[in-house]
Amino acid sequence: MLLKILAGLLVAAVMAILLDLYNTAEVPKQHQRWQSQFPAPGAEAFNVFWVVQVTDLHISKFLHPERASDFEKFCMESIDFIKPSLILVTGDLTDSKTKDKLGSDQFEMEWQMYQTILKKSKAMEKWKWLDIRGNHDSFNIPDLQSFRNYYRKYSALRKEGSFHYIHRTPFGNYSFICVDATLTPGPKRPFNFFGILNKRQMDELSLLEKESQHSNQSVWFGHYPTSTIMSSSPGIRAVMSSATAYLCGHLHTLGGILPTIYSRHSQGTLELELGDWMDNRRYRILAFDHDLLSFADVKYDEWPVVLITNPKSALYRSSAHEPLGRMKYSTHIRILAFSRFPITSVDVELDGVFSERAVHVSGPLYVLKWNPSNYSTGLHRIEALVQDASGKINTRSHMFTLDDNVSLSFDFLSSLILLSDLYIMGQVFFVLMVVVQVGVLVAFRYLRKPALKRNPGFVSLTFFSFHVMSKTNCVYYPLLLLSLYTAVGPWFVGEIIDGHVGACFAFGVIVNGQYFQGSVTYFVGVLQLAFFNLPLMAYLCWCLLLRCQGHSFCSHVRSGRRLSSVPIHIFMFLLLIWQVFSCYFLLQTYGILSFFLSPMRTWLVLMTLFLTQRTWTLGSSELKIYIVEMKTCRSS
Numbered sequence: 001m002l003l004k005i006l007a008g009l010l011v012a013a014v015m016a017i018l019l020d021l022y023n024t025a026e027v028p029k030q031h032q033r034w035q036s037q038f039p040a041p042g043a044e045a046f047n048v049f050w051v052v053q054v055t056d057l058h059i060s061k062f063l064h065p066e067r068a069s070d071f072e073k074f075c076m077e078s079i080d081f082i083k084p085s086l087i088l089v090t091g092d093l094t095d096s097k098t099k100d101k102l103g104s105d106q107f108e109m110e111w112q113m114y115q116t117i118l119k120k121s122k123a124m125e126k127w128k129w130l131d132i133r134g135n136h137d138s139f140n141i142p143d144l145q146s147f148r149n150y151y152r153k154y155s156a157l158r159k160e161g162s163f164h165y166i167h168r169t170p171f172g173n174y175s176f177i178c179v180d181a182t183l184t185p186g187p188k189r190p191f192n193f194f195g196i197l198n199k200r201q202m203d204e205l206s207l208l209e210k211e212s213q214h215s216n217q218s219v220w221f222g223h224y225p226t227s228t229i230m231s232s233s234p235g236i237r238a239v240m241s242s243a244t245a246y247l248c249g250h251l252h253t254l255g256g257i258l259p260t261i262y263s264r265h266s267q268g269t270l271e272l273e274l275g276d277w278m279d280n281r282r283y284r285i286l287a288f289d290h291d292l293l294s295f296a297d298v299k300y301d302e303w304p305v306v307l308i309t310n311p312k313s314a315l316y317r318s319s320a321h322e323p324l325g326r327m328k329y330s331t332h333i334r335i336l337a338f339s340r341f342p343i344t345s346v347d348v349e350l351d352g353v354f355s356e357r358a359v360h361v362s363g364p365l366y367v368l369k370w371n372p373s374n375y376s377t378g379l380h381r382i383e384a385l386v387q388d389a390s391g392k393i394n395t396r397s398h399m400f401t402l403d404d405n406v407s408l409s410f411d412f413l414s415s416l417i418l419l420s421d422l423y424i425m426g427q428v429f430f431v432l433m434v435v436v437q438v439g440v441l442v443a444f445r446y447l448r449k450p451a452l453k454r455n456p457g458f459v460s461l462t463f464f465s466f467h468v469m470s471k472t473n474c475v476y477y478p479l480l481l482l483s484l485y486t487a488v489g490p491w492f493v494g495e496i497i498d499g500h501v502g503a504c505f506a507f508g509v510i511v512n513g514q515y516f517q518g519s520v521t522y523f524v525g526v527l528q529l530a531f532f533n534l535p536l537m538a539y540l541c542w543c544l545l546l547r548c549q550g551h552s553f554c555s556h557v558r559s560g561r562r563l564s565s566v567p568i569h570i571f572m573f574l575l576l577i578w579q580v581f582s583c584y585f586l587l588q589t590y591g592i593l594s595f596f597l598s599p600m601r602t603w604l605v606l607m608t609l610f611l612t613q614r615t616w617t618l619g620s621s622e623l624k625i626y627i628v629e630m631k632t633c634r635s636s
């Protein structure tokens, strides 16, 4: 009860802080770099370019061959209709998972499949193609020189590490900075789910940031969202604060929970996670039109694609980075429309009123004369309806504003996911759970046990069983050891990279002489505590209570009235099966050594069996006083 209230208060406090932290409304700022209101968007096919981003291809030799074949068609046809200035492929080019999906390894064949697509589509000759590594592309790589680092052999870029690419145009220079936070050496699944940027890598990024200050706009891109990067001071978000947007992937669509994950950092940088190619066939077209950013995340082979670049969406405004005032001085609405067939019409609606048909300028650009002063205050809605020669119609709409005082916020869940530090959350939950478990064990050992009331209820019986557990040495010490060990001990020792033995702790992984700070390990720890250690403790308490009520294992099994307890045994048994399965996972993933040298897995299964057996065979002498107490409070 007390725990529930405390937990409730804690959640409320955390929510209050988060709501404040994740209020992502644009803070109006006087932009220093952008006093100039000109060039303002007009009718010319100038001052505009667009790029394509695609992420998380997961090309696999075992499953879903259409992933690769669709990507091939995308490269051979779709991109030709879009003609981007640049293509960013933000990691996880290959799946690199074993056939049973448990293990991870680099397969040369998957990389060859990727390279074949590049070659067949002449992607590298036709386009500027920047393909970077994701966590899947660096599974099981002892060092970058290793032959298993196929990225070096088969990708277009073949360059690990962060870099700065400048897209030069007659109307301005545009910086694209890659953030490479993948781990070197690269441990197997799941230990590179979080990226790391050490001091040296951060210094490098700071230098790139300085270089980019001469550019009109800068966009940063990487595989990992910033919430899944552990970076040394001053932190990746501070270093990239001059960027208009950070483009990433990695989280896919969170298994369909969030089709789009976008937010804005406090300095105004947008963070735009893109859904995966793997299952969702997403890609992104991002445009700078007169230095105003706009983008559309769309699905492969769904034409026509529409992107309204002026007036841009109110949600993605950044007064710190963009010359937003230009929209007020613009003479034309500007729309990019792409299709595999000729476009037949681009119709525009403003605030629900049909405006006029936009006229074609050149390439995908369509413009329509407008009078922005009619929309100078408040929020308005623009909608573009595009039809192509095949009869297909697509519409796109957004809210826009020319008013600096109006601002919109991103949804709470997306902001929570992108703006927090997920590894710190994992760490906090883990530590809290360990402290609670150890606290309960130790507190009840030293608390004086009150006499049991007559006809005790659920709560008093629970407390009674806690007392019995903590005061019975052969249960207390193993459980205390288990919870302390979960926090400090190595969970297992095994081949975290093939041929390289390492150890896994709650607070990190050591492999190949390298220590990787804990991140995903805390989440593994939280799952372990929530779905094994704590249920085991509760189960043993319950068994002890039955013992105190005078049951032996045989009498408990035979007693017909105890049918209601069957689900409890089954539940514990299923949890044990899960634990056994994770032993199998260790065996499959990190080798036979890890199976035997795994205190938190194989040994724990044995200990659980032993502890349960011990609880049922515990000599009555140790429980005698409790048995007597139970009896008297029931019979009286």
Ligand SMILES: *[C@@H]1O[C@H](CO)[C@@H](O)[C@H](O)[C@H]1NC(C)=O
Binding pocket: 038, 039, 047, 171, 172, 173, 216, 290, 291
């Ligand atoms: C890019 O920056 C240059 C120099 O500041 C400026 O002259 C030019 O107009 C800018 N380009 C655009 C499209 O705003």
Ligand SMILES: *[C@@H]1O[C@H](CO)[C@@H](O)[C@H](O)[C@H]1NC(C)=O
Binding pocket: 168, 169, 170, 171, 172, 173
């Ligand atoms: C782009 O950069 C080049 C080289 O740094 C510079 O000469 C040129 O003036 C820049 N262009 C614009 C439009 O700022």
Ligand SMILES: *[C@@H]1O[C@H](CO)[C@@H](O)[C@H](O)[C@H]1NC(C)=O
Binding pocket: 371, 373, 374
């Ligand atoms: C916009 O304003 C102009 C004059 O400023 C006026 O002639 C025109 O009718 C207005 N259009 C709309 C749609 O309100």
Ligand SMILES: *[C@@H]1O[C@H](CO)[C@@H](O)[C@H](O)[C@H]1NC(C)=O
Binding pocket: 377, 403, 404, 405
């Ligand atoms: C925006 O707010 C400022 C002060 O908060 C006010 O002076 C200004 O008139 C407002 N602008 C518009 C367009 O409403």
